[in-house]
Amino acid sequence: MNTLHNYHTHTHYSDGSSAPVEYIEEAVRQGFSALGFSEHSVLPFENTFALKPGSEAAYTSEIRKLRETFSDRIEVLLALEADYIPTLSTGFEKLKQSLGLDYIIGSVHLVGNSYPDNLWFIDGPKRETYDEGLKQFYNGDIRKAVTAYWHQINSMLENESFAIIGHLDKIKMHNQGRWFREDEKWYASLVNETLALIAEKEVIVEVNTRGIYKGRSDSLFPGETILRIIHERNIPVTISSDAHQPSEISLLFGQAEEMLKKCGIRSVSRYNHGIWSEVGIV
Template sequence: MKFDFHTHHDRCGHAEGGIRDYIEAALKKGLDMIGISDHSPYFGSERDHLHPKVAMAKSEFPRYVNEVLRLKQEYSGRIEVLLGVESDFFPESAEVYRKEYERYPLDFIIGSVHAIGGMSIFNRNRWKKLNEKQRIQVKQDYYEQIILSAKSGMFDILGHIDAMKGFYPQFSELPTDAADRALKVIAEADVVIEVNTSGKTKEAGGWYPSDDVLERALFHNVKVTLGSDAHIPERVGDELELVRNRLKEIGFREWAFFRRRQRYLTKL
């Protein structure tokens, strides 16, 4: 089975193309399933559209859902279109987000940490004035947030769990067992992690997570799935076969797909 559970479109303000464009790209790639998972609105904000270049407006979310559901029907029999969302995780607003998601027939929710200490994880400037001890603390804070997201029970998939290396490749080498501790919790919470192929488009030049993290994930019996994190239609299903083969080499035998918040496992 071929699928991609992580795609964006123009509603988020920093991706190209509409939802239909991503579905058509998935058809051309021969995918069986395509997950539509644009960035969630900032539901914890009083403003309707807090960051127009980052995520959709709160008022836009019902229209997003309705469009995906309409296209799901239109493409039935040709490709399975799945309604998802990539959700930020803010512990102080978790219940607000949870109640919003309960209103809609979502197939899956990706939980991703995009900010630590009020700053984007992709902001390379955060590291410039930090000493080694402070850098390690940032990495530990990042994984503590991932641990909290796993424990929340809100998510089916955790997105790009070492993406902080994107514009700071040295992140992976910072000496701490924070990632391993997070994987233990993810396994206990029975949440899936994605192999996100968008890391190759950043300075880190590799997938999220790296092979050593995937090896530890297998050790802890963490389940995996695939997400391209496509922000242009051409990247839908990107490197699917390479990921499949690499996961087999590491020792995985299955990967996960979702329908109506239920997880299923299929052979790689």
């Protein structure tokens, strides 16, 4: 790639390990042109991964100061990974405007709506949490559960404004070949419906390497099948590591680039002083 950049980064303000400056110093050392910080947005219930209520000012202030400090070496960007939960999450555009963000990554980690106790957590390190939620909320009906996930993504695309969609097919992470196959007709139909919406809304798809380097997935989010359709539909992509530690900021970027080229994709989206443009993959 002509330039290194990562737009999906978590620090100790949410569920990352370290202070923002440590990520920037590592990015400078690796020759990055840009690093975007994207803490998990505040949620209206207790959790272990999102920004704590009232911490937004400290987070945004620190990133802005670091942007000035490192302005001659790297472009530092201020963003959020905003969780979309119908009736519970804050509107993305309101977040962007009130906090003065450069962009928002829209993601679904919790499937459901209305009440925190009714949410199926599909992420995190424990496969048991996924399985328990599947049984509790969907009576073990994986097709119903997975359909709810993809339909919630569709609702996010239809009702919110954001630049990047995060780890598009993360619903597969704890499946690990047990409950459904990605080549099943019903699953492919859900994927195609969502990709049509993504193309219509002109949202960038994040190609996320974290599942592989954490040993929780055999493929990228999204995987090869979806990436081939993304190429056919001319949907823009960007590579991210979803870093939670400074050492993770560029993990498996080379592998991701090779997969993109294998699928016919020859460029990625880059944010440069307020404008998204395409840069070629070497």
